[in-house]
Structure formats: structure tokens, C-alpha cells
Amino acid sequence: xxxxxxxxxxxxxxxxxxxxxxxxxxxxxxxxxxxxxxxxxxxxxxxxxxxxxxxxxxxxxxxxxxxxxxxxxxxxxxxxxxxxxxxxxxxxxxxxxxxxxxxxxxxxxxxxxxxx
Amino acid sequence: xxxxxxxxxxxxxxxxxxxxxxxxxxxxxxxxxxxxxxxxxxxxxxxxxxxxxxxxxxxxxxxxxxxxxxxxxxxxxxxxxxxxxxxxxxxxxxxxxxxxxxxxxxxxxxxxxxx
Numbered sequence: 001x002x003x004x005x006x007x008x009x010x011x012x013x014x015x016x017x018x019x020x021x022x023x024x025x026x027x028x029x030x031x032x033x034x035x036x037x038x039x040x041x042x043x044x045x046x047x048x049x050x051x052x053x054x055x056x057x058x059x060x061x062x063x064x065x066x067x068x069x070x071x072x073x074x075x076x077x078x079x080x081x082x083x084x085x086x087x088x089x090x091x092x093x094x095x096x097x098x099x100x101x102x103x104x105x106x107x108x109x110x111x112x113x114x115x116x
Numbered sequence: 117x118x119x120x121x122x123x124x125x126x127x128x129x130x131x132x133x134x135x136x137x138x139x140x141x142x143x144x145x146x147x148x149x150x151x152x153x154x155x156x157x158x159x160x161x162x163x164x165x166x167x168x169x170x171x172x173x174x175x176x177x178x179x180x181x182x183x184x185x186x187x188x189x190x191x192x193x194x195x196x197x198x199x200x201x202x203x204x205x206x207x208x209x210x211x212x213x214x215x216x217x218x219x220x221x222x223x224x225x226x227x228x229x230x231x
Contacts, residue, residue: 034219036219036220036222041224041225041227042224042225043122043206043207043208043222043223043224043225044159044206044208044220044222045222046219046220046221049219088156090158090159092219103149103161103164104219104220106158106159107158108157108158109156109157109158109159111156
């Protein structure tokens, strides 16, 4: 089965600094990877996805993610953090990757806190 | 803005009561899902449906039940609520035949408290 791991429960960054939220994956074959964000008392919002093509994927709110096959990673990044980026971030993978009956498996989440 | 709606947003109810959490989507999506999430914690899939009259249990065992009589509607029912059911419940949907280009669309969630 496919899976993702988010090794950090919390990431703290000063406003204006670059941020990285880490995600590693375990899949057989080519992965379909996603990032979602959850603001307090809200559902999850889709940020970006990697299916194929360029390893650097651009998404909503200035976020991007880099797919690294050799390191089996899909880290979320932003060049300059905003206080409004503070939220819970989930990495996810499609399991199994090639079936119409597949589901999205979510990581455990990383809380991002941006201090002014 | 996502076209998937969950009601109520917040619910406080006494032990033993029967409750139904509503989830409706106007996008014509075939696939729908229910997740349970404790505040700030990971998501656990409890039910899913691939279309009308299709329902399956998810990875986390749940005492709740679901039904899918109409494409747009996927309600979740607890016959007898208990304090252990206190959690946030998130509904999501995605179109068939593949989710590779879409991901999921989530509702805003129902925060349930059983006292």
C-alpha cells in the first residue's frame, strides 16, 4: 500500500523567511502526490498536486512543492512566509495509483506556525 | 468556493441521542467520503461511496452508518451517540473515473460534542 510520512508535528518560522514542510512517500510505481491545507475550524483545501512532468509544482497561495524521486520526498515550500500561512498541512498520496477505485491516503499533518 | 455543504457546523448533544450529519454536493461527483478528525490531528477514513447505493467502511472502525440514495447526498448517522464520538467529521467528494487530476473537495466539517 502507498503511504506518506510527515516527520515534523510542528514547524515554526518567522514571517518573511522561507518555509519547508517535509513529506516522504512510499509507493510502488509512479506516485500521485498532493498537499492540502486546513485552517482552524475548516475543511481541507487542495493546494497542489504532482502527477507527472516537472519536479517543481506550483500551487495556491504562493506555495510550491518539489518532487524528488531519489529521496522519495515531496516537500512543500514557500520563499517568504506570511502569518496567514499558519495552519495544518497534510501531504497525501493516491492509493493505488492507477485504479479508478483508489482513495487518497493522508499523512499525519504538520502544524505550521508563522510568528510576526 | 467549494460546492460541498455540511450541516450542522457545530452540534452538542446528549448521550444516547440519534443524530444525522448531513453532507451534500452540487458538483455531480460520484465518489464521496467521510473522515473523522480529532482537533489538529490526522484524518481517519470511516466511510466512502463510489455511487448511488454503494457504501463501504473505511480504515477506521466506526459505529456510524451511511447511506447513498442520491448522488448529491451522503448522510452519516449515529443511532446512539456517546462521548467517544466527540470529534470533527469531514465530508469530501471527487468525480469519477479518476481522482488523479482533481484530488478531493472538502466540506467545512461538523464539530460534534456528545455530553
